[in-house]
Amino acid sequence: MSQNYQTMWKNLGLDLNAHDMLLEVLGKGYTDIYLSQSNRPTGMGYFDFVMSEVHGLRIKELLDEKAAGRKIVGSYCVFVPEEIILAANATLVGLCSGAEFATEAVEKLLPRNTCALIKSSFGFKLGKVCPYLECADMIIGENTCDGKKKSYEILNDLVARLYVMDLPQMKSPGGKAILKSEYYRLKDEMEKLTGVVIEKDRLKQSIDIVNAKRKAIHRLSILRKANPVPISGLDALLANQVFFYDNPARFTQSVNALCDELENRVKDKTGVFPESTPRILISGCPMAVPNWKLPWVIENSGGVIVGEESCVGERGTRNLTDTSGNTVDELMEAIVNRYFDIDCAVFTPNPGRLQHIMEMKEAYNADGVIHYGLQFCQPYSIESGRVEKALQAENVPVLCVETDYSQTDIAQLETRVQAFIEMLK
Numbered sequence: 568m569s570q571n572y573q574t575m576w577k578n579l580g581l582d583l584n585a586h587d588m589l590l591e592v593l594g595k596g597y598t599d600i601y602l603s604q605s606n607r608p609t610g611m612g613y614f615d616f617v618m619s620e621v622h623g624l625r626i627k628e629l630l631d632e633k634a635a636g637r638k639i640v641g642s643y644c645v646f647v648p649e650e651i652i653l654a655a656n657a658t659l660v661g662l663c664s665g666a667e668f669a670t671e672a673v674e675k676l677l678p679r680n681t682c683a684l685i686k687s688s689f690g691f692k693l694g695k696v697c698p699y700l701e702c703a704d705m706i707i708g709e710n711t712c713d714g715k716k717k718s719y720e721i722l723n724d725l726v727a728r729l730y731v732m733d734l735p736q737m738k739s740p741g742g743k744a745i746l747k748s749e750y751y752r753l754k755d756e757m758e759k760l761t762g763v764v765i766e767k768d769r770l771k772q773s774i775d776i777v778n779a780k781r782k783a784i785h786r787l788s789i790l791r792k793a794n795p796v797p798i799s800g801l802d803a804l805l806a807n808q809v810f811f812y813d814n815p816a817r818f819t820q821s822v823n824a825l826c827d828e829l830e831n832r833v834k835d836k837t838g839v840f841p842e843s844t845p846r847i848l849i850s851g852c853p854m855a856v857p858n859w860k861l862p863w864v865i866e867n868s869g870g871v872i873v874g875e876e877s878c879v880g881e882r883g884t885r886n887l888t889d890t891s892g893n894t895v896d897e898l899m900e901a902i903v904n905r906y907f908d909i910d911c912a913v914f915t916p917n918p919g920r921l922q923h924i925m926e927m928k929e930a931y932n933a934d935g936v937i938h939y940g941l942q943f944c945q946p947y948s949i950e951s952g953r954v955e956k957a958l959q960a961e962n963v964p965v966l967c968v969e970t971d972y973s974q975t976d977i978a979q980l981e982t983r984v985q986a987f988i989e990m991l992k
């Protein structure tokens with residue numbers, strides 16, 4: 568990445584040495600995992616470029632937006648409605664992190680047995696290595712799992728402006744009412760932050776922008792149903808990860824261009840792996856950049872990933888927001904309805920997620936499901952038992968794995984995944 572950005576990073580308060588270390592690890596991981604794949608669609612060149620400029624050009628764009636008076640908002644969860652953020656003339660960026668950093672410092676603030684995702688987010692802050700975090704004018708946290716809920720009390724002391732949403736835990740009328748009142752509270756907060764009143768046309772336009780992103784991802788997902796699969800699971804995951812921080816219009820255009828190419832591949836029966844390759848559905852915790860360990864293991868063990876039942880995947884993107892409303896209240900209602908359908912494991916009970924896994928298994932013609940749980944993530948770890956039982960009852964092969972962001976268990980993961988894929992063959 569260009570040395571021209573050194574001043575920008577310094578001005579953001581990053582620790583330049585630590586940041587160099589992070590970029591080196593990220594760059595090496597990307598080269599080893601992504602650039603070593605064969606037969607990639609040329610449309611992935613855009614995503615390679617995005618990754619090479621993830622702390623460069625994109626940050627410069629965000630800083631240019633700030634200089635022009637636009638606010639940047641960071642978030643850690645797909646329950647934060649991008650439609651409302653955009654309608655207030657702000658930009659939303661995902662802050663979830665997928666790599667270990669400054670673990671020693673993190674464990675002075677958080678218990679060691681906290682999930683890797685939360686620890687990583689803290690590590691990026693304490694290590695002063697995340698330009699997205701540092702350029703955000705406001706960070707939105709949310710009461711989903713206990714780990715996040717309590718850690719925000721500590722994060723509050725580390726960042727300038729943290730806003731926490733109170734999210735429901737049950738899919739009941741009362742739960743929906745909580746979500747609705749929280750989305751109105753967020754709307755007010757965004758209007759205060761930006762000075763922009765969220766009126767009907769702005770909201771409608773923002774819904775269209777976010778729906779277009781999701782529709783492009785839906786197109787990509789549908790193409791993955793083909794056999795042979797025209798794109799690797801690793802590449803499709805990357806597109807789903809970039810969804811969270813790229814410019815929305817450019818992202819939509821780039822995914823659609825990729826899909827044009829994939830449509831031709833499907834017509835020509837050009838795949839990234841042979842037709843006989845076992846097809847795997849991944850289900851579970853979200854995978855943030857650069858958490859590519861398990862997908863890499865799967866696709867280097869003779870399988871191909873055809874879908875992700877995950878917040879960085881179909882759980883996060885599957886539903887569109889209805890645009891037929893003619894008032895702010897009607898559009899807000901549509902947003903609430905759309906987000907209330909997200910089947911996060913923090914809900915109790917959560918039968919919708921089991922049903923969605925079954926639907927995805929059928930739709931993507933998956934031969935087996937690998938449930939991915941982050942160590943110390945209680946909601947998904949506990950729910951994995953129900954997922955396993957439900958799949959076994961339908962004679963669907965399932966493997967439950969629990970891991971973290973370290974590389975120490977790769978050999979063990981390979982052994983388990985290879986045995987599972989052999990069994991599918």
Ligand code: SF4
Nearest residue numbers: 643644645711878911
């Ligand atoms: S898994 Fe739950 S808490 Fe995590 S991003 Fe998804 S909805 Fe939010």
Ligand code: SF4
Nearest residue numbers: 682684712714852944
């Ligand atoms: S992975 Fe699990 S424990 Fe970690 S933040 Fe998400 S829901 Fe919470």
